[in-house]
Amino acid sequence: MLAQPQEAEIEFLNKYQKLIDRNFIETLRYQSTSLEIAIIGYQAALTIYLPTVNLQNWATITVNLANTYRDRILGN
Secondary structure, three states, rough: OOOOOOOHHHHHHHHHHHOOHHHHHHHHHHHHHHHHHHHHHHHHHHOOOOOOHHHHHHHHHHHOOOOOOOOHHHHH
């Protein structure tokens, strides 16, 4: 298990998560690039939000990651 995340890391990831929110992604011109950026962001967030540390945030990020993978596969 990783060490407890520092407050600065949590704050950064919360801001980054908002930046890559699905509503923002859908408004960008190059959606495929945006999906790749979102996937990287969600994967990075999962290194901080562990299910043993914050189950609700971990679950939300995991669902968002799954939906983004689905959209990439479907070409949405």
